[in-house]
Amino acid sequence: MTVAACGPVDGTVEVVDPGVPGERPARCVAVVGASEKVFAGHFPGFAIFPGVCVVEYVQRGALATLPEREPGGRWVLAAVESSRFLSPVYPGDELTSEYVWSRKDGAVRCRASAATGRGPAAQIRLRFENRDARGAEAGAGSGESRAEERTPDDHRR
Numbered sequence: 001m002t003v004a005a006c007g008p009v010d011g012t013v014e015v016v017d018p019g020v021p022g023e024r025p026a027r028c029v030a031v032v033g034a035s036e037k038v039f040a041g042h043f044p045g046f047a048i049f050p051g052v053c054v055v056e057y058v059q060r061g062a063l064a065t066l067p068e069r070e071p072g073g074r075w076v077l078a079a080v081e082s083s084r085f086l087s088p089v090y091p092g093d094e095l096t097s098e099y100v101w102s103r104k105d106g107a108v109r110c111r112a113s114a115a116t117g118r119g120p121a122a123q124i125r126l127r128f129e130n131r132d133a134r135g136a137e138a139g140a141g142s143g144e145s146r147a148e149e150r151t152p153d154d155h156r157r
Contacts (some may be wrong), residue, residue, distance in 0.1 A: 028061030049089035064152035
């Protein structure tokens, strides 16, 4: 499976191993292309892949390996609970991500690690929520505001 979406990066994420919850982590790979638009300004003469772009690749892999796919459910990224960047990612690097999943309080969380051939690059914790289920729980008139949700075509507006 290959995953692509709108965002700050142009590349795709390939699921290498969907994993088995509680037994082995899911694993994805993405090649950071030298033609990524972000390299023009980050940094001229010394290209480094921005941390937000590493998070984007990890998030795409997480959505592709999400173990709890419910019919009619629409899982969305609710929070980046933590991110720790350990070493730079450069043009041409192969970024390998591993995902360990857990479920708590109606949300699904993953602990992800990303690495290049030089070693660990990032540790990221993400939380996903099923917006269809959350909308049903909130109900009309509850006073709860919901953040505007983006779709892959939103960047064209």
